[in-house]
Amino acid sequence: EDQxxxxxxxxxxxxxxxxxxxxxxxxxxxxxxxxxRQDPGKGPEFLFTLYSAGExxxxxxxxxxxTKKESFLHITAPKPEDSATYLCAVQAWNFNKxxxxxxxKLNVKP
Amino acid sequence: xxxxxxxxxxxxxxxxQEVILRCVPISNHxxxxxxxxxxxxxxxxxxxxxNNEISEKSEIFDDQFSVERPDGSxxxxxxxxxxxxxxxxxxxxxxxxxxxxxxxxxxGEGSWLTVV
Numbered sequence: 001e002d003q004x005x006x007x008x009x010x011x012x013x014x015x016x017x018x019x020x021x022x023x024x025x026x027x028x029x030x031x032x033x034x035x036x037r038q039d040p041g042k043g044p045e046f047l048f049t050l051y052s053a054g055e056x057x058x059x060x061x062x063x064x065x066x067t068k069k070e071s072f073l074h075i076t077a078p079k080p081e082d083s084a085t086y087l088c089a090v091q092a093w094n095f096n097k098x099x100x101x102x103x104x105k106l107n108v109k110p
Numbered sequence: 111x112x113x114x115x116x117x118x119x120x121x122x123x124x125x126x127q128e129v130i131l132r133c134v135p136i137s138n139h140x141x142x143x144x145x146x147x148x149x150x151x152x153x154x155x156x157x158x159x160x161n162n163e164i165s166e167k168s169e170i171f172d173d174q175f176s177v178e179r180p181d182g183s184x185x186x187x188x189x190x191x192x193x194x195x196x197x198x199x200x201x202x203x204x205x206x207x208x209x210x211x212x213x214x215x216x217x218g219e220g221s222w223l224t225v226v
Contacts (some may be wrong), residue, residue: 034214043114043201043217044153087153091213096141096205097155097166098215 003027006088006101013078013108021073021104023088033071034098035064036087044087047073078108112136114218116202122224123192131187131221133202142185143203143215144177146170153201159185192225199223 005024013019025033032051036044048057050066057064061082063074073086085105089098115134123129135142144156157167159177176188185204189196199220205213 032213036217041199041220041222043219046214046216049214089153095166096143096158096160096213097168098145098153099155100153102152 004088004090004099004101006086006104008104009102010105011107013075013106015079015108015110016077018074018076018078020075021086021106023071023073023101024069025071025088025090025099026069027090027092027099029093031091031093031095033066034089034091035062035071035073036089038085038087038103040085047086075106078106080108080110082106083108112138114202114204114216116200116218116221118221119219120222120224122226125194125225126191129189129192129196129223131189131200131202131223133185133187133218134183135185135202135204136206136216137183139204139206139216141165141205141207141213142177142179143205144187145201145203145217146198147201147220148198156187156200189223192223194225197223197225 003026007022035047038044048064053068061076065072085103087103088101117132142159147153155168157171158165174190178186201220202218203215205215
């Protein structure tokens with residue numbers, strides 16, 4: 001069965017303290033892996049799409065990488081405004097639906 | 111920047127009542143979706159819709175649920191007889207296409223449904 005597991009569940013960082021979030025997946029043929037940011041009571045906001053192992057995408061303080069079994073979201077020198085839940089989702093071949101992980105709740109303290 | 115809009119943002123309804131959640135997807139998108147998120151749980155797929163018909167649905171999407179594209183801009187989710195366990199945030203989403211490459215899905219801000 002297709003599955004997505006994110007770790008850690010929660011992460012507290014000091015402002016400027018870099019770290020990484022993990023998304024492990026098992027899927028019958030990866031069509032795409034997606035990272036979203038979700039603020040409380042809001043819809044997921046698109047960050048990145050990764051299609052194949054070795055691919056990397058960057059946006060401001062965030063960088064997403066992909067291997068055949070997992071993806072990492074690296075946060076460099078985070079700021080308090082980066083505090084949110086970060087969601088990982090995968091899409092398998094022949095399906096349009098996304099399988100979401102439970103998310104990592106990031107709290108960045110000033 | 112184009113966005114998916116949803117109404118209402120919050121609805122409280124009595125158990126057994128019918129509810130319609132409305133969405134306006136991004137205008138040039140062809141695929142439409144409903145997802146839901148029960149408080150504290152994962153975002154779960156309900157249904158995808160393309161070319162005026164359902165293309166995929168999950169086990170959650172039983173006979174109590176239906177979707178419709180009544181005109182060229184709106185996309186609706188109807189829950190015929192709400193149950194307490196239907197209380198959740200419902201997200202509408204859309205994507206440009208559903209071709210061979212992975213398609214980015216853009217989500218609306220959600221409709222929070224509370225069934226009492």
